[in-house]
Amino acid sequence: MHPKADILVKELDLADLKSVTDFAASFKKENKQLDVLLDNAGIMMVPYGLTKDGFEKQIGTNHLGHFALTGLLLDLLKATPKSRVVNVSSMAHKSGVMDTDNLLYENGKDYSPIKAYGRSKLANLLFTYELQRFFEKNKIDTIAVAAHPGVSDTNLFNHAAPKWLMNLLRPLFLFMIQPASMGALPEIRAAVDADVKGAQYYGPDGKREMKGFPVVVESTNASHNEEDARKLWELSEKLTGVSFTA
DSSP states (O other), rough: OOOTOOOOOOOOTTTOOOHHHHHHHHHHOSSSSOSSSEEEEOOOOOSSOOOOTTTTTTHIIIIIIIHHHHHHHHHHHHTTTTTTEEOOOGGGGGGOOOOSSSSGGGGTTOOHHHHHHHHHHHHHHHHHHHHHHHHHHHTEEEEEEEOOOBBBBBBGGGGGSSSHHHHHHHHHHHHHSHHHHHHHHHHHHHHOOOOOOTEEEEEEOOOSSSSSEEOOOOGGGGOOOOHHHHHHHHHHHHOOOOOOOO
């Protein structure tokens, strides 16, 4: 515990590239280093809709906003020895299917809340592993790692089922999940553990990774598809207008 810690809160909307750009500019003006960038914003299984920039909401918020933020803060990360980027994925990445030809479900084509969420969480891992390759290729003293919170008691489940059904199932649901404080542990370990290595993925150690204490876990073969990762990176640069330069 650090009761005297100095915490500065700043406005940032990952679903709005102008907000991302403004935040990054303000942060870089006020800081000369960045030890840990924890990309943790997320929405889950929402109805089809668009961000302010016209992106499908889940891929726009969960991936493209973080991609842009990371790229815009890259200079500070490079200026900070042993810095790291932590991207927060989900067990839902296992159902994700990458389609760079229709990444944004244009006009709602083939959209479903769970499909789009799974794709956005798969994108988090593809980005993490490609970012680690970028750091290694360019000899940048930064690592990219990922984590997931298991099944934790947060507001993310607001759209998982109708409200009446969620209220009915809540006693059973609470038995199966863990508190949000436990769900935060994999991300915290990925952010601060001195033994963390680039491209590692942390999640709970319990059955099916639903709850427990943080350990290294495995992600799907699809998340390690380097061709998909490259295509996603290139498309993300095009959509956000943010390029990563060594």
